Amino acid sequence: MRISLIFTAFATTALLDSAAILAQDAGNVGHGREVAQAICSACHVVAKGQLASPNSEAPPFPSLAATAGITSIALTAALATSHRRMPNITLQPDERRDVIAYILSLK
Numbered sequence: 080m081r082i083s084l085i086f087t088a089f090a091t092t093a094l095l096d097s098a099a100i101l102a103q104d105a106g107n108v109g110h111g112r113e114v115a116q117a118i119c120s121a122c123h124v125v126a127k128g129q130l131a132s133p134n135s136e137a138p139p140f141p142s143l144a145a146t147a148g149i150t151s152i153a154l155t156a157a158l159a160t161s162h163r164r165m166p167n168i169t170l171q172p173d174e175r176r177d178v179i180a181y182i183l184s185l186k
């Protein structure tokens with residue numbers, strides 16, 4: 080019983096997650112900016128006016144946005160996999176969707 084409950088919760092999360100991926104284009108840019116400023120700005124330049132990355136290894140978001148081939152799908156994959164030097168940051172599906180919408184809005 081317990082196991083099937085856990086499995087159901089997991090399956091539901093996975094479903095919600097793919098719904099979030101599908102709904103990505105509808106991301107809330109304003110909320111994404113808040114998430115970026117609250118979490119990502121510890122290392123990344125998150126806005127065009129900001130001068131230097133606090134962590135010189137972290138690519139500025141405006142440069143990421145300008146990189147060819149950077150789509151919401153590519154960013155979703157990047158944020159869902161672990162990085163060598165970037166700590167794994169667990170975002171809620173809506174936070175991830177919105178921060179991606181925000182990064183892409185910097186194009």
Ligand code: HEC
Pocket residue numbers: 114115118119120121122123134136137138143154157158162163164165166168170178
């Ligand atoms: C503690 C520092 C730190 C924080 C906080 C951080 N990053 Fe990073 N990030 C890095 C570093 C360093 C890199 C480059 C090296 C790497 O990819 O491991 C990076 C790379 C990236 C990349 C490049 C893609 C890739 O696969 O390498 C993306 C996209 C990214 N970060 C998004 C984010 C977002 C969105 C947030 C906020 C939710 C965030 N980062 C928070 C340090 C950080």
